Amino acid sequence: MNDPEPLILPTLTEGAELVGEFKGSGYRQPPQLVRLPNRQLVQLPPLLFSVAKALHDHRHLAADPHAALAEVADAVTAEANARISTEQVLFLIDRKLAPLGVTTYSNGTAPSLAKADTFLALRFRTAVFPATATWFLSGLFAWLFKPAVLLPSITMVAAAEVWLVATQPMGEALNNAIRTPTSILFVLALTVLSCVFHEIGHASACRYSGVRPGVMGCGIYVVWPAFYTDITDSYRLGRGGRLRTDLGGVYFNGIFLIALAVLYALTGYDPLLVAVVAVNLEIIQQLLPTLRFDGYYIISDLVGIPDLFKYMRPILRRTLLRRPAEERLNALKRWPQIVVTVWVLTVIPALAFQLGLIAIKVPDLILANWQRAQNLALSAQAGAGPLELLAGTLQLILLTLPLLGLALLTYWMLRWLTSKIIKIPTPQQA
């Protein structure tokens, strides 16, 4: 018969940090946060957090693990106003905390760090600026969030929008711009610059609110090129700080619009108006709460629930299948529950409707692709300049991306919905 494994007092994973309460939460019992060494945050119910905290507080007693665990159990009992035994403490450590990477196991084994399930997230990405560079960049612009600057800026954005959209010849500018490949490249460059500035806006808001932004980089969202800023640490902020961080990108788009308006007023250069249209479209797109764009995070922070997508299955089961509400749903306060239900019941049909409409456009897109490819070949034969060929090639690529995106998005949606509703195990769960 094997000897039982010797008990080793579990400890917080090296580099983990006990953050404290998730502020402005939509849960009946506010969860607590622990930051893992890999910058991910773990949300814990208060009792589990008490165990982790008591372990940390009594780490100096590691020489006598049994006595230390008794102390830990007493501390948790006092904190929770409910008696917990040392065996139960060990159960919580080995079955609940260590698998999440918060503590080591009671046999001394180090945990593997768990990863979040991130549906429709930006999976394929690479960091371009390390966190130190983001910190520097955000420091250059954080002052734009001071109230004395913020309010006049927002007023100027509104004035610039009204002047540009209501009084300037947008349609004519569009027609002129699309006839010259150099204009298209110019507008594309401004659009990319606007996206980068948008990301600096998130980072700056994060820094102004009091936490460190992470890396900035680029990636492929579904199949579209994207820039990103990692602001995972903003979970530490209160609701106001999180919302400021969410809205910082769109605010910086607004400032970019002011710059475009000033440039246009000085030069009268038509393609600048086309860039204004593109930036406005970006703002609209960002505020949509469907995919994981800024609008999604705004709703998530308004209700104080970090991952709304996790509530799709419980809400669909309760609403459509008339099943009793799951524990996850009952853990929410009343008004966040209502908001999340409305979000789920709106977003799913909206996504389906949008995908359907875009699917209807597929024949047009294929035709346009084919014509663009033919034009590109003819232009090349006719000795078109490198700028014209570059613009044509970029356009061809951009026309193809929505088709690929539509196909992939449909596939992912169907696979995810099927696995969530019917509970087919994913490869990771199998």
Next chain:
Amino acid sequence: MAFRDLDDETLEALSGEVLPARVLMSVIIPSPVRGERAEVFYACQTTHYYGTPGLLGTGLLAQEARDTTTCVPAVVQTF
């Protein structure tokens, strides 16, 4: 002070979760592009129909010129 005992069922029901990384992103909306009969935006695709003049220039069977704009993930159409 007397405490109530925590039962195993309560402890079993406890669970934490790893929160998803907050990665705020912006996708690129490129410039408008033009095909023979179509102008297309990425994410927002714009289609322009030039229309037809109609039978013998009388306007009979003529089609009006119109623009269509389609956004991903939003769809906005203007005619």
